[in-house]
Amino acid sequence: MADTGLGALGLIVPGSRLAEPNAPPVPSRPPASRIVESEAVSTPTIFAADLPDGVDALGLDAPLGLLAGLAAHARIETPLAIGLFGPSGSGKSFALTKLIRSIEDLRAAAPASPSIGEIVTLRVDAAHIEGHPATALAGALHAGLAGTFPALAAEAARAARDPRAAASEALERLDTSRRKFEAEKRALDDASARRARLTESILYQTPGSGVDTYTGANKTRITRLLSKLGMAGDPLPAYKDMVQTIAGTPGAARRAGFVLRAFFAFKGQTKLIVTAILLLFLGAGLGFAIDENTVWLDWMRANESSVSIANWLQEHLDLLASLRGIIFLGAAIVLGVNLWRASRLLQLVFRGEALLQADLADARRETDSLFAHQARRVEALATEVSTLSRLTAEAERRAVDALPVSSTLGEASPFAIDTATQQAQAFAAAVGAMIARRRETSSGKSGGGAPGRIVVALDHLDAVPASRGREILVSARSLFNQGFVMLIAADPARLAGAAGETAPSLDTWIQVPFQIGEIATRANYATLVRAILGGQGAPEPQVRNAEPSALLALDQPVSTAETQLLADLAPLAGSSARALKRFVNLYRLTRSAGPNHQGALAFMLALDAGGTASEIAAVTNALSNSEPDVDLDLHQCGARLVRALATVRSAQGKVSVAAARHAAATARMFSFNS
Numbered sequence: 001m002a003d004t005g006l007g008a009l010g011l012i013v014p015g016s017r018l019a020e021p022n023a024p025p026v027p028s029r030p031p032a033s034r035i036v037e038s039e040a041v042s043t044p045t046i047f048a049a050d051l052p053d054g055v056d057a058l059g060l061d062a063p064l065g066l067l068a069g070l071a072a073h074a075r076i077e078t079p080l081a082i083g084l085f086g087p088s089g090s091g092k093s094f095a096l097t098k099l100i101r102s103i104e105d106l107r108a109a110a111p112a113s114p115s116i117g118e119i120v121t122l123r124v125d126a127a128h129i130e131g132h133p134a135t136a137l138a139g140a141l142h143a144g145l146a147g148t149f150p151a152l153a154a155e156a157a158r159a160a161r162d163p164r165a166a167a168s169e170a171l172e173r174l175d176t177s178r179r180k181f182e183a184e185k186r187a188l189d190d191a192s193a194r195r196a197r198l199t200e201s202i203l204y205q206t207p208g209s210g211v212d213t214y215t216g217a218n219k220t221r222i223t224r225l226l227s228k229l230g231m232a233g234d235p236l237p238a239y240k241d242m243v244q245t246i247a248g249t250p251g252a253a254r255r256a257g258f259v260l261r262a263f264f265a266f267k268g269q270t271k272l273i274v275t276a277i278l279l280l281f282l283g284a285g286l287g288f289a290i291d292e293n294t295v296w297l298d299w300m301r302a303n304e305s306s307v308s309i310a311n312w313l314q315e316h317l318d319l320l321a322s323l324r325g326i327i328f329l330g331a332a333i334v335l336g337v338n339l340w341r342a343s344r345l346l347q348l349v350f351r352g353e354a355l356l357q358a359d360l361a362d363a364r365r366e367t368d369s370l371f372a373h374q375a376r377r378v379e380a381l382a383t384e385v386s387t388l389s390r391l392t393a394e395a396e397r398r399a400v401d402a403l404p405v406s407s408t409l410g411e412a413s414p415f416a417i418d419t420a421t422q423q424a425q426a427f428a429a430a431v432g433a434m435i436a437r438r439r440e441t442s443s444g445k446s447g448g449g450a451p452g453r454i455v456v457a458l459d460h461l462d463a464v465p466a467s468r469g470r471e472i473l474v475s476a477r478s479l480f481n482q483g484f485v486m487l488i489a490a491d492p493a494r495l496a497g498a499a500g501e502t503a504p505s506l507d508t509w510i511q512v513p514f515q516i517g518e519i520a521t522r523a524n525y526a527t528l529v530r531a532i533l534g535g536q537g538a539p540e541p542q543v544r545n546a547e548p549s550a551l552l553a554l555d556q557p558v559s560t561a562e563t564q565l566l567a568d569l570a571p572l573a574g575s576s577a578r579a580l581k582r583f584v585n586l587y588r589l590t591r592s593a594g595p596n597h598q599g600a601l602a603f604m605l606a607l608d609a610g611g612t613a614s615e616i617a618a619v620t621n622a623l624s625n626s627e628p629d630v631d632l633d634l635h636q637c638g639a640r641l642v643r644a645l646a647t648v649r650s651a652q653g654k655v656s657v658a659a660a661r662h663a664a665a666t667a668r669m670f671s672f673n674s
Contacts, residue, residue: 048532059519060095063669066592067514068102069554071455071485072119078432078453081477081486081509085672086516088462092489095516096123096459099487103455117452120148124456126472127463133475138424141431141456141479152434152450160427162419163399170395174388181381188374195367199247202359203240210355211243218348225344230267242345243352247360258349262342272338279331286324290317428479435483454484461490469495477509492672506672511582512589518669554592561651562587565602568647572603572640574610583609586670599652600632600663603644608667615641616673619664628658 067082084092084099100121107119122144129136145153158166194201202209215222215236226235246258263269289296293314300310313320431454438450458476461469469490480486492506506513558566566584573583586605591598607619618637626632632655634641648655 060091060098063514063519064095064099065102066554066589067512068099068106070512070589071099071103071487072106072453073554074117074452079477079481079484079486080511081488082512082514083506083510084487084489084514084516085492087491087493090516092462092491092516093459096457096487096489100455100457119453119455120144120451121455121457124458125460126458126469127460129464129472132421132424133472134424134479135420137456137472137476137479138427141428141454145431145454149450152431156427156430156434158395158398159430160423162423163395163401167392167395167399170388170392174385174392177381177385177388181378181385184374184378184381188371188378191367191371191374195364195371198360198363198367199244199356202356202363203244204237206359209359211240211352211359214352214355215239221344222348225341225348228268228341229345230269230271239348239352242349243356246349246353247356259342259346262345262349263338269338269341272334272341276331276334276338279327279334283324283327283331286320286327290320290324293317425479428484429481432480432482432484454480455487456480456484457487457489459489461488462494466495473509507578507582510672511585513670513672515669515671518665518671554588556592558588562598562602565599565647565651568651569602569606569644572610572644573606579609590666590670596663596666597652597655597659599648600655600659601666603648603655604660604663604667605670606644607641608671608673611641614638623657623661623664626657628656628661630657631655632657632660 070076071080071082082099084095086092100123103119104121107117122140124137124140142153142157145156203211206212219236222239223235226238231238242258249258264273297310297314300306300313435450435452435454456476458472461472464472473488473490473495476486476488488510495506566587570580570583574580583605586609587602590596590601590605607616611619615638619634619641622632622634622637632645634645645655
């Protein structure tokens with residue numbers, strides 16, 4: 001018979017959905033990889049901690065591995081809720097941690113294993129849930145998805161919002177971002193203008209700068225020198241203008257131009273140059289006259305009235321030579337004064353320029369840093385405005401598609417709506433829908449950008465009041481539907497609450513119960529003590545293959561004989577579709593838990609699901625008062641049980657008391673009856 005997997009439940013329970021097709025495997029670790037639960041250490045510990053990967057002295061690994069395989073199997077229908085039941089202190093949180101660890105191991109299973117692929121695990125502490133449970137649970141789901149699947153979280157969050165409100169808020173965010181962008185852009189322009197005017201700002205608008213202090217200290221020298229150079233007006237601004245000219249003209253050629261200006265360009269310097277030139281020409285003329293004295297003296301003697309003068313000049317030619325020397329000396333003095341003034345001016349200006357450059361270096365570091373920061377800020381805001389513009393356009397388009405123009409003219413609903421709770425439900429539903437849609441459209445086990453399944457673990461329900469615990473369970477059940485598996489650790493007795501309150505119908509919320517307390521009653525505590533102390537007789541560290549056998553065990557097909565047996569036991573199992581489906585599901589699960597008489601196991605599961613209290617007590621009494629090797633006899637337990645046992649014997653042969661006890665223990669492990 002072909003392997004139909006868990007989807008074969010639809011053949012037995014009317015109304016069941018068709019099973020999903022076998023999904024191709026996803027890449028994972030190589031099959032040879034192995035996970036060591038604990039490693040031997042050379043030095044034993046002196047204080048033991050509650051570690052989820054310790055040695056299996058309590059017998060939890062096998063059943064929790066089976067539950068992990070069920071939660072991670074590709075061909076189960078969701079939503080699925082697994083309950084870990086037990087009294088306070090029985091190890092529910094410890095078992096929940098081990099179960100989560102097992103599911104995460106299956107996420108990296110070998111390619112041949114039928115696991116769902118990418119699984120997101122999320123643990124929620126009920127004691128930390130504040131406000132409405134639906135909003136708190138949806139917030140935890142969003143936080144868990146935002147780190148691993150941010151695009152999925154964002155898309156689901158958008159789908160959960162009111163389209164008109166989302167569009168309005170998006171437009172407000174865009175307007176705010178644009179205003180910030182314009183303000184920061186103006187600040188960038190101001191910073192750019194400040195950089196361009198940095199020299200003028202330090203020279204003329206920054207009291208106490210190096211060049212300003214130097215100018216004040218040499219005010220008298222500067223004033224006198226510039227007045228001698230013939231510069232009109234306030235000499236200090238004129239001096240600073242020259243310093244700015246030098247600072248703003250880099251390069252030796254341009255600086256040489258200012259040096260030449262210091263000698264020739266100023267009015268006082270020009271007068272000195274002209275005077276020196278005239279004196280040089282005059283001295284040269286006297287020298288020429290002295291050298292050619294016979295010519296002009298003969299000319300003077302030709303006129304009788306100037307003969308005496310010519311004779312006197314001829315006798316005193318040495319006076320003309322002395323006058324020529326005086327004229328040349330005067331020209332040299334005038335040139336010296338020009339050079340002295342120019343050198344003093346260059347000294348003052350170059351010193352001021354050096355101080356200005358030092359001030360500029362300090363100021364540029366600050367302004368450049370401010371400008372760079374402002375430029376990055378403007379660039380980031382420009383990107384933000386572009387992104388928000390696109391998101392706003394999408395939000396407006398969604399609002400138009402979701403609400404036609406005619407609907408926007410109607411009045412708002414007069415009924416109060418808890419918007420946060422409504423959005424939480426819409427968010428979780430959107431996540432489940434996208435998981436299902438992307439699994440259907442993807443060739444692999446999980447679509448790109450979406451997990452194959454989300455496992456939500458709810459712990460510490462015992463730490464909250466009973467009414468609050470039931471409220472949390474109801475909210476979780478309404479939120480987490482398609483694509484979700486819930487792991488719930490709780491004490492059913494605690495959920496019943498105070499006197500007068502009825503016990504909750506856990507079977508309406510949870511499909512697979514698992515009694516931690518039942519495991520605790522069978523635990524080998526002596527072995528646990530040896531394991532803690534590391535003494536002789538302690539169990540060896542277990543090594544698990546990366547491809548667990550639990551997944552393969554769940555895929556074992558149900559035979560035709562088993563199908564007929566379950567159908568014949570259906571009247572005992574219950575009278576509702578939910579009870580029958582749970583009976584069949586638990587049989588598929590527990591038949592993989594270990595060696596059991598299949599008929600006895602089906603009988604005990606049917607009795608636990610639909611038997612009356614008196615019938616259960618009668619069977620328990622028959623099992624406790626009979627020898628293990630004899631056949632089970634229920635002739636004193638009622639006609640319905642006799643017929644059911646006869647059906648089992650007809651299909652599977654006789655049932656011994658020992659086999660019935662073993663099957664009953666397995667049924668109690670997966671029962672709502674503690």
